[in-house]
Amino acid sequence: MKTRLSVAAATLIALIASVVVLVQPAYAAVGLHVSGGRLVEANGTALVLRGVNHAHTWYTGQTSSFADIKSLGANSVRVVLSNGHRWTRNDANDVRNVISLCKVNRLICVLEVHDTTGYGEEAAAATLASATDYWISLTSVLRGEENYVIINIGNEPFGNSGYQNWASHTSSAIQRLRGAGFEHAIMIDAPNWGQDWTFTMRDNAQSVWNTDPARNLIFSIHMYGVFDTAAEISDYLGRFRSANLPIVVGEFGHNHSDGNPDEDSILSYTQQHGIGWLGWSWSGNGGGVEYLDLVSNFNVSSLTSWGQRLFNGTNGIRQTAREATIFSGTTPTTAPPTTAPPTTAPPTTAPPTTAPPTTAPPTTAPPAGACSATYTIVGQWQGGFQGDVRVTAGSAALRGWRVSWTLASGQSVSQAWNATVSRSGSQVTATNVSYNGNVAAGQSATFGFIGSWSGTNPVPSLTCTAL
The missing domain is CATH 2.60.40.290 (Immunoglobulin-like)
Structure with a gap:
């Protein structure tokens, strides 16, 4: 009798366990996803981001920029959007059009909410929760675009105050997005104006990773004055590599008001180790950081010295970018070249790095007719x-x-x-x-x-x- 009860009990336990397994959410590899610490496409091909940032929300009329960015060899573009908290909201139709422009120009689209920049220190900044609300409101636009779109929840979501809440706020946002049915690769920015000089993201990355049931996160560090030596760059990125956690350089420049980043080391280290990056930024910078424009006045034929370095220099876009295989067999808009990569490093405090333009872009006189x-x-x-x-x-x-x-x-x-x-x-x-x-x-x-x-x-x- 005891033996029979044990067998019956074991059978019951096994049955319960199978039911528990059945009700667990299934997260198959859908579209762009992380495998072995690297971003890969649905077919398993590694994708190393080689692109730039484009300030779309402040220059919505500059739609030709997507083709221009592609014509210089980029395989991706990080698009600045607003959820309406701080700047004019980019509505569903606009976001749908941005995704269409990315796809027709064979660019992987990284979409980010910029209103969160410097929360805790910047009074006008939005919370990660409000950015998450925005993404959920765009569910119908984003669903089905997992092969083409990475969701970057919020830009530089904490300044140099309140950043201790970065892990909990980020984890909450991730879980809400997964709960809403999002299967996209999700990119998450570091605090401290994106530069993580307190190592808050670095030291909490594993625990945040573990809170994502899909295990489909990409950590993003922004490298400006904090990363002014090769040692700092290799140490920071190397720790993520050692932990087998995916990392990209979501923004970086050749100079900044808080110091002089070592862009050559950023480019060489990332190329050596297959780490993605997105340079800041295409055009339209204001607030004293106009030197970060890659082209002058959105003119693809007018590369700045920074643009020459990033697109045409050693380990730049023309040498290293490889187009995503999802676009194979579709109509190209200009053939990108191919070949090699970048590097940079940590601490000190830092002011905001991505100030919006302070004046409207130039316009021509209106015509006289209708x-x-x-x-x-x-x-x-x-x-x-x-x-x-x-x-x-x-x-x-x-x-x-x-x-x-x-x-x-x-x-x-x-x-x-x-x-x-x-x-x-x-x-x-x-x-x-x-x-x-x-x-x-x-x-x-x-x-x-x-x-x-x-x-x-x-x-x-x-x-x-x-x-």
């Missing part, structure tokens, strides 16, 4: 190209607009965003969509498209009509 349109080829390859059209209101606001042009022999339009595009013979007509038809006097809206060509690819004359 509206006008300009057409730019922002990227071209054999047989294909990407076009960008800017619609500008005249002396009165627009409630809607329509742009038309005639295709040359051999040209066609196959895909568009920010406009509804139709074709009748050689005539192309583009009409505003719901969210960009209202244009204030003298202001502009943009739309883009992918086209093909043979023979020649001339720029046509456009007709703009107010609706």
Whole structure:
């Protein structure tokens, strides 16, 4: 009888255990994910981020920047967004368009909420909880984009006060996102204005990692004046490597108000050890850090000395970037080159590193008519190209607009965003969509498209009509 009871009890325990196992959440490798301490694609191919930051939320009209960044060889872009706490909220339609621009330009999209910058020390900053609310509100936009999008919960989420709460606030945000069904790779920034001079992220990384049921986190350190020697850089990044925890340099520069980072060591160490990075930043810096612009006035043909270093220098983007394999077989926008990588180091206190622009970007005088349109080829390859059209209101606001042009022999339009595009013979007509038809006097809206060509690819004359 005792033996029978033991067998029955063992059977019951096994049955209960199997039920417990069945009700545990399953997190299969979906899209971009971490394996063996490295970021990999769904097919298991390692992906080393080699890209730049783009201040989209302050310059939403600069949509051609995505093609420009790609044309210089980048495989990824970290996009500045706002949840509306501190700057104008980037709504679902805008975020959907950003993801589309990343995909059409074959860039992995790292999306971040910038409003959290310096929380605890910066009075206007938002909490990680509010950033998490924002991501959850975008569930319908982000779901299904796991192959293309990394969610960077919040930029530099603590300053030099209150950073002791970094681990608990970060873990809570991660668990809320997983509870809402997000399976994306999640990037988390360090405190201390991103530079972790207190080693708060470094020393709590394992415990935070353990709170993610998907084990799909990427830690991000920002390297400015705190990291001004090769020893500091190799020590900080090396500790994550030794712990088999994924780390990227989410921001860095060649100079800063808090010191002179060792960008050469950042680049050489990261290349040697397959660590990703995203340089700060494409264009539009203000607040005294204008020297961090990689190009002047968003002009891809006007690289600054920092831009020359990051794109064309030793271990820079042109030498080291490899395009994500998810884009294989899709239409390219310009072929990126290929080859090698970067390094930097820790402590001291640091002021904010990513100040938004203090003045609006320059604009041209508004046209006199109801509206006008300009057409730019922002990227071209054999047989294909990407076009960008800017619609500008005249002396009165627009409630809607329509742009038309005639295709040359051999040209066609196959895909568009920010406009509804139709074709009748050689005539192309583009009409505003719901969210960009209202244009204030003298202001502009943009739309883009992918086209093909043979023979020649001339720029046509456009007709703009107010609706």
